[in-house]
Amino acid sequence: MMQKRKYLSYTLPLIFFFMMLIDGHVSSSLLSAFSVPMDFTSNLLLMFLMFATFQMEKTYLVIWSSVIGLLYDSYFYNVIGINLILFPILVILIYSLFEHVYPNTFTIILSFIVFVTAISVGRVFLLVLFKLTSTTILDFFARTLAPTLCLNIILIAVLVVPLKSMFNVKK
Template sequence: MRTEKMNYYFPIGLFLAMFLDGGLTQVFAKQMFTNTMAMESRLVLLFIVMAVCYGNVEHLVMWSAIVGLFYDMFYTGILGVFTMILPLMVYVTKYMFQFFTRSFIVVLLIYLIDITIVTFLFFWANSLVDFTNATITDLIGRTLGPTLIYNLAWFVVLFLPLEHFFETNY
């Protein structure tokens, strides 16, 4: 019965996280994007990581590809980047998680590693189509650092509610 509830709640939460990514970025654009930094909200990735670590979600790869397609259509302008990156992150997270036991610190570190991978893959895709002329040093100092700090704060705030969500609907 609980797995059936998760089949409905998970896609709703995933799309809510996607729209929250865009909404927070829109509302706080002046603070998130300056001449010296660019923060990227990765709440959809947080939701996927928590689903891998605490949930029993059917068709997680399919749902991550679908939300990745919508993410591409709404936010990136390059169709297919997040459609491929998010399912890849499901596999990477599952692989990393099999070596550890569930805890706040383990999930946090996996999430931060996932953010780093997503940021580099997205930078690489943008470089391939000449959407950016930034160097890897610019990426690390201007984008990756602030992005990790921003998403770390959201992780601390959302960890217990998301853990409760996935464990009660498991």
């Protein structure tokens, strides 16, 4: 157990970086595959951050979520602050939630859906606040949140069992 945690502490930053890149590719591939005006946002990085909370210390994960949030912002938005703020806040919320909720498959899936919704709402709120986008609530729900939730529900349903095994989630 301790050996796995030590191994993960060295490999997780690379995994987070690759998940960030894969998120971008999955999202853009789906956007180009469907010629509809919708925004599919993959959240594999958030999924790995959530599962990492079961193995890693809070301080370690908050620091790395900040670093990956900074990279995410500079790579996707060219504006620093959106995910730099949201990722550490969500990691802290994930730790808080799973201190009180037993992490079985069902609660992990439901929690992930809540966190995907939170990060999507947080992103659009900050983007509107900084005047980087102008969108209506209806547009956001219909064109961004609904497709994002559909995609991420499929991803978590497929990956929950392998990730539970990888991160040794047996609380």
